[in-house]
Amino acid sequence: MNKIRLLQTLVVLMVTVLTASCHSNQESSAAVNSNKLVVFTTASDVGLGTSRIPLNIRKTDGTPLMDIASEIEVSYSPEESNEDQIVKDLKWREWPIHGGIYTTTMAFNKVGFWNIKVKVNSDELQMAAETGILVKSTAEAPDIGEMAPVTKTKTSPEGTNLRLITTAPEPDPDLYSISFDEAIKSGRPTVISFSTPAYCRSGACGPQTEVLSELEDQYKNQVNFIHVEIFDNPAEMLDSGDASVGIESPVIDTWNFHTEPWTFTISRSGIVVGRFEGFVTAEEIEESLLRTLDAT
DSSP: HHHHHHHHHHHHHHHHHHHOOOOOOTTTEEOOOOOSSSEEEOOOBBEEEEEEEEEEEETSSOOOOOGGGGGEEEEEEEOOOOOOEEOOOOEEOOOOOEEEEEEEEEEEEEEEEEEEEEEESSSEEEEEEEEEEEEBBSOOOOOOTBBBBOOOOOHHHHHHHHGGGGOOOSOOOGGGOOHHHTTTTTTTTTTEEEEEETTTTOOHHHHHHHHHHHHHSSTTTTEEEEEEEBBBHHHHHHHHHHHHGGOBBHHHHHHHHOOOOOOEEOOTSBBBEEEEESOOOHHHHHHHHHHHHHHH
């Protein structure tokens, strides 16, 4: 099993076990307590500095707590420390199909495990739970403020069968019209997303490419939008119906991530200004993109 598929399987199993059994584990990215609340984060690649942290908050019966950010307090601290920092920017991100996730930014100044505490205080609910996150000295995938890897990505000349470069059921040709190494020379910001729409185990990769298409229509001729298939042989995968025959693209090693989808917003000068692990809404991409467009 390739490394991305293995890690996706582990994440899916972790979420399933948490929702079903609600056993505590401080050395994973998920934990629960006995107060009928569970919280976990899907951030698996976090380094020192400021990071976007997505939080899935739900009851132990699986019911998600949706769109109540104003009634939730989130704090975080290094393990074995009582100096909690309270986040100020918790926001609910509604997904286009169903559900959603909360996101916030956290600043980490110490390597190791950090505790994340969530308290819900409303007229109807008073609950609390904790989870943990591992902070490394440096992130593996390109981080905010770093130069994006100058990589050649697959494009499709007019009339080419897009099944040769993507598993997207209804691929948008505009997402394969320019290679990333050419995009960063264009003088425009770039949004690049890596995923396998037909076989992503999280089920988020298909909707992610749809989000890119939506934004591409809105920012046509202002921003480059690129989708990169995780595997080198999508047509073979689609023809066989067997994801296990997939051969990982070398570009994955260059960008050095181990889950999917991943999406990055890149400035005109090739600097990473937005970094999103897992599904990211059009709204959140746009927030990052507008900062880049407004900066010039």
